[in-house]
Amino acid sequence: MAGTSQNNFHAVSLSGGKDSTAMLLLMIERDMPIDMVLYADTGMEFPEMYDHLAKLDAYLYEQRGIHITVLRHPKGFEYLMFDEPKVKPSSIENRLRLGVPLYGNGWPGIRVRWCTGALKTKLIDKEVKRLKGELGAIHYIGIAYDEACRCKGERYPLVEWGITEAQALQICYDRGYDFGGLYEIYNRASCWCCPFQRIGELRKLRKHHPELWAKLMELDDRAGKQFGPGPLGQFKKDWSVLRLEERFAQEDSTAA
Secondary structure, X not given: OOOOXXXXXXXXXXXXXXXXXXXXXXXXXXXXXXXXXXXXXXXXXOHHHHHHHHHHHHHHHHHHOOOOEEEOOXXXXXHHHHOOEOOOHHHHHHHHHXXXXXXXXXXXXOOOOHHHHHHHHHHXXXXXXXXXXXXXXXXXXXXXXXXXXXXXXXXXXXXXXXXXXXXXXXXXXXXXXXXHHHHHHOOOOOOOOOOOOOXXXXXXHHHHOHHXXXXXXXXXXXXXXXXXXXXXXXXXXXXXXXXXXXXXXXHHHHHO
């Protein structure tokens, strides 16, 4: 480990997934200083993830006397998707040209991934910048050793310790954190409504979380009615959620 002063303020970013959870658990076990744990809540996480975070928060409080600091966008995902007004002249001009309403961001796209920015990155970055400016904070991020190429100037304990993604998940399991079985079903435990998921993951969502699948169909129907058949109104290129529902239902029928 590179040396750090005990007098610094130590801020940990927690996504809730296996890597950041393993990092936090090991930092606690190894008696590393922790002054704040930051989590950006999109409001669109799996119910099992919220249960996991509650369990992790209880352990953090038991061991260090602090709770997870939860950051949230003041209006949330659905406001951003359907209601946020466009204010930039270029955006307004483009919307008028396309005949698209002047409010709402629609479904996120590869080029405009507004969900990650507005609901996660900007919230964390703003708070970390404040903590660095006011307290000289050291910022810890849970990136595993096999994704070390993503490291950019902060502290990455799992990389420093040579811990891979697979090892991080096992560390969580060994300590009783099983994420409600999410990692036994899905490759990643990120937002259930993410349009960047592979179709196989969406097939699993329909099977294992039918209530979330129903909500996803509702969101996509609303987006289609508001934004039309273009990118803002369609969940995935060439696929609406309704078309996926029809495909999966046909697969089920064929397999029966």
